Amino acid sequence: xxxxxxxxxxxxxxxxxxxxxxxxxxxxxxxxxxxxxxxxxxxxxxxxxxxxxxxxxxxxxxxxxxxxxxxxxxxxxxxxxxxxxxxxxxxxxxxxxxxxxxxxxxxxxxxxxxxxxxxxxxxxxxxxxxxxxxxxxxxxxxxxxxxxxxxxxxxxxxxxxxxxxxxxxxxxxxxxxxxxxxxxxxxxxxxxxxxxxxxxxxxxxxxxxxxxxxxxxxxxxxxxxxxxxxxxxxxxxxxxxxxxxxxxxxxxxxxxxxxxxxxxxxxxxxxxxxxxxxxxxxxxxxxxxxxxxxxxxxxxxxxxxxxxxxxxxxxxxxxxxxx
Numbered sequence: 001x002x003x004x005x006x007x008x009x010x011x012x013x014x015x016x017x018x019x020x021x022x023x024x025x026x027x028x029x030x031x032x033x034x035x036x037x038x039x040x041x042x043x044x045x046x047x048x049x050x051x052x053x054x055x056x057x058x059x060x061x062x063x064x065x066x067x068x069x070x071x072x073x074x075x076x077x078x079x080x081x082x083x084x085x086x087x088x089x090x091x092x093x094x095x096x097x098x099x100x101x102x103x104x105x106x107x108x109x110x111x112x113x114x115x116x117x118x119x120x121x122x123x124x125x126x127x128x129x130x131x132x133x134x135x136x137x138x139x140x141x142x143x144x145x146x147x148x149x150x151x152x153x154x155x156x157x158x159x160x161x162x163x164x165x166x167x168x169x170x171x172x173x174x175x176x177x178x179x180x181x182x183x184x185x186x187x188x189x190x191x192x193x194x195x196x197x198x199x200x201x202x203x204x205x206x207x208x209x210x211x212x213x214x215x216x217x218x219x220x221x222x223x224x225x226x227x228x229x230x231x232x233x234x235x236x237x238x239x240x241x242x243x244x245x246x247x248x249x250x251x252x253x254x255x256x257x258x259x260x261x262x263x264x265x266x267x268x269x270x271x272x273x274x275x276x277x278x279x280x281x282x283x284x285x286x287x288x289x290x291x292x293x294x295x296x297x298x299x300x301x302x303x304x305x306x307x308x309x310x311x312x313x314x315x316x317x318x319x320x321x322x323x
Contacts, residue, residue, distance in 0.1 A: 238292030264290035
């Protein structure tokens with residue numbers, strides 16, 4: 001006889017190894033499967049060590065549930081650490097796979113779920129799955145109910161991403177991202193004292209609707225879009241409220257598209273234009289971002305950017321025009 005469904009409050013964890021599809025195309029089935037299996041072999045034990053139950057593995061990802069948000073958050077942090085440790089071991093041993101790396105995205109959503117037959121369903125599960133579309137490389141995204149259930153010391157490691165409209169869901173969701181900090185970047189606004197900075201510290205300059213702002217790594221993540229709360233606000237019809245996000249990761253400024261219409265990125269005055277649709281791109285040098293439209297087609301969609309080393313003593317003007 002089938003067990004009766006149980007409705008309970010749980011923290012749902014989704015994890016996804018981004019980049020596995022391209023691995024199968026470039027490495028072949030055998031080598032790519034080895035990479036994914038080695039990565040999964042260090043992730044699953046971290047879930048179980050924190051008291052979580054793995055509901056299912058999804059090839060290059062997994063779904064798990066926890067009784068508390070603290071257990072889920074601890075597992076997420078340990079999963080990121082475990083995957084990083086694995087790649088450091090591979091590199092130290094001179095493994096043939098040392099040039100290969102997958103990026104881990106994790107979402108944690110606390111809410112009501114329906115547990116039946118070893119599986120779970122419900123709004124928290126749906127929201128967690130949809131949030132994976134918005135997670136950047138090696139990020140953890142959580143909802144508000146998860147945040148408030150964490151101790152303050154852990155809450156401070158997350159920063160708000162504003163309200164996100166998720167595919168297939170009418171109501172927006174307040175989302176927070178696990179932040180990455182760099183203590184050597186102190187500049188928060190153009191013209192502010194730089195303080196003591198490292199030789200290789202960098203800041204990101206943006207010109208949006210004629211207004212220039214400068215962001216250091218400590219200011220990130222920042223949101224670009226139509227929302228009044230966006231740090232870089234562009235009132236353009238084809239831009240989404242939360243159109244794109246810039247974060248600091250691995251010593252670089254990373255742009256992640258969160259939009260419906262996509263983001264075009266052009267590096268340099270005449271560089272190749274890259275189209276992002278829920279993808280990530282490293283920002284370097286200078287260029288143009290087209291929020292919802294190709295930068296050559298509509299100047300109103302354009303955001304100028306430049307990555308500047310704080311070792312420089314002068315800020316050169318960004319080039320004029322977007323076409």
